[in-house]
Amino acid sequence: MESLWQQLTRGHALLLIFALGFGGSFHCGFHVTSLSSPSSFIRSFINSSWHTRYQESAPPQTVTVIWSLIVSMFSVGGIIGVLVFQFIASKLGRKKTSIFNSVLALIGSGIMLTSKYAESYEMIIAARILYGCTAGLGQTIHLMYLGEISPIRLRGFVTVTSVTFQSLGKLSGQFFGLSEILGREHLWNVVLCVPAAFALLQIIVLPFLPEAPRYLFIEKGDDIACRKALQSLWGQGDYKDDMDEMLAEQAAIDAAPRKSPLQLLGDGSVRWQLLSLLVITLCNQMCGMPTVSIFSFDIFQSAGIPPDKIRYVMVGFGLAEITASFFAGLVIERVGRKLMFWGGYSAMAASWVVVVVLLNVTLSSHWAPYVVVSFMAANIIFFIVGPGGAMAALMSEIFLQSDRKAAFVLQGIGRWFFFGVQGFFFPFLINALDSYCFVLFACVCLLGCLYNVLFLPETKGKTILEISKEFNGITLCRGSNPLADTMETKL
Template identity: 60%
Template sequence: METLLQQLTRGNALVLIIILGMGGSFQAGYHITGISSPSPFIQRFINSSWYERYEEPPPPQMVTMIWSLIVSMYAFGALCGSGTVRLFSGMLGRKNALICNSLISIASGGIMLTSKRAKSYEMVIVSRMLYGYSAGVGLSIHLMYLGEISPKKIRGIVTLTSATFMSFGKLSGQFFGLSEILGREDLWNIILSVPVLFSVIQVIVLPFLPDAPRFLFIEKGDDKACKKALQSLWGQGDYKQEMEEMLAEQAAIEAAPPKSLLQLLRDRSVRWQLITISVICCCSQLSGMPAISIFSFDIFLKAGVPKDKICYIIVGLGLAEISSSICSGLQIDHKGRRPLFFGGYGALTVICVLITVTLNLKDSNYWVPYITSGLVVLFIICFCGGPAGATAALNSEIFLQSNRMAAFVFLGMHRWLLFAIVGLVFPFLINTLKAYSFVLCACMCLLGCLYTFFLLPETKGRTVLEISGDFNAITICGKSFAEEKSIETKL
């Protein structure tokens, strides 16, 4: 029996997975953490640029407002990018859409690099917005592409690589931000331009790799190109079973043509899928993980960890995140998705409660802050080793091809809107509620545990049509959305 590595290296699948990661979730992860370490340097740059332009120091509230724009325009750009995924990917295909998206990232890097010489904080704002747009498009298409190239036997681990590259991007942002590497005042614009190198690699290499087989067969109707793409990715073979599954899905799509986002939201037959990704996205974004990624310095400072030790603990968080993500990938196709969800969220609920306790006891002994740090590391291990990876797999498995594009638009907008809200609200929460802000996170994690345990069907090793049937079979108080639709049709 072939090992996973042998399956991935029989063709170009492993190369494509790496190249997709470089221009997809890696970029989003890097820009989440990469803005943290150069923040004081950028604020001083705003001050000096304002002074040279107007020959007077800027009002403090103006610096705060400009800095807030620099931070928040990334999420706004990503929200806009997620909303255009359908147009982008439908017109150009998965491969060409990612190539064009990488060109946007390269242009953003050029603007960022020249902003310092031009002494223009406006250019930094524009660059951050374009980076966000590129991340919003790239992350959605990356997930879609992975789901459409992978055989169902290893679909879990292939789609989970998006979470691994996200973790690697976050770790890279933390690593390059160290003062020993690029974390110096004269290099802040270079720190924010590092992902451009990976975008350049994607633009050079991706044209030589195949487009997604499902896209070629189902949306383009080109069975020869689909078979050629499968052989290029996974080695020689007839791939009869895979193409029969695509044919069955194509027949289902002909009965239900591709939907717009509004049509998808109105369709009762996918109501449980939409509720599921909404609940899981909310639990993921409000679990405390994004807040830890963005505000880890503030959290450790509140916990009482010495200031000069925090940057190294943060790099340790990145290492823990990527290690647990890889471990999750090795077990997801054996254990399934559901245990990773309800087990992970259950553990996170307990850890959030313990963090609340240790934050309240931080002044009782010198070693308590380090217990808090250990709990935060454990939180990241449980999150990345459970819900994070399972979410990446689930999003690619529960929608038919006709619904998938609109679903990824919905998911991307949902994700980035919540991310923007967390970025705006969490600083106020941690100042107002202090230790008790993690009680709210514990409640969201408990919701995720209960929902996935009682309502989420297992998707491991199942076709999209089988998974859709499982969702339609869900009943609450003896009723299901599928039954309601049937009654409406008869009337």
């Protein structure tokens, strides 16, 4: 039996995975962490720009409002990117949508780079909106593209690479923000444009790589192009099993036409898939991991880490996240999705409780803050090896091709909404509850654990139709499902 490396290198699959990664979720990860390093420089730039225009210093409240807009517009752009995803992906296909997204990233970087010389903080806000659009659209098309190029036996590993590249993006944002690299005042606009180089790389490489085989077969009806794409990606072969699965899914789609996000919400045949999507998205966004990324400096400072060492601790966290994502890719096809979900959530809940206890126990030792940080690092590992990694695979497994784009839109809206809510309310929570705010994260993790133990079926090694049948077999609060019966009869 061929090793994983041999299967990835028989064709161009590995090259496509890298091209999609650096042009996809890498951007989202980079822009989540890169803004923390030059934040003080950008505030000074806002003040100096204001002074140049009005010959007076900007009021502190005005600087705070402008800075808040710069931070929050990223989430607004993310929602816009998700909302236009279904339309663009249907019109352009997977490959052209990825290239279009990279062009948007270049435009945003051009605006950001020139904002310093134009002395315009409005251009920073506009660039952040475009960055959000590229993150929302790019992350969504990246995950869908991966799911549609991967055979069943490698679907888990291939889709988890989206998490790996997002982690790599976070680490790159922290690394390039170090004062020894680009984290200096005269380079703040340059450090925020680093992803442009990877977007340009994708624009150059991607035209020479194949379109998603599943898209070619099911949506374009071109079985010859689909077979050629599979052979280009994974080496020579007839791929009869993979194409038979696509044919069966196409028959199911004929019985259930493509839906918009609103139509999908009203479809009773996928209520359990939608509920699972909502609960897991909520738990993944509200379990504390985005908070550690956004407010890492404040959290580590309150834990007692010296300010001059915090950036290096953040780089260490980034390395831990990447290592965990590699491990998740290796184990996901061995242990399955269900264990990764409930095991990761339960370990995170226990870890958050330990963090709360340590923060409320007076420890005079100089190493005490590092114990707290080590448990936070463990939380990151539990998340990536657990629900963070498994969610990437699940999104490509629980919906038919006709429902998948609408499902990605709904999941993206939920992800960016919860991301924005947590970013806005966490400062108020930590002021009101202090360290006990982490108890809320533990409760969310416990909710995710219970839901996945009770209701989520295992999806490892199963076709999408088999997984849909298992969801339809859940009888709690469920009546008859004539649409599912019609689909099964047609098949």
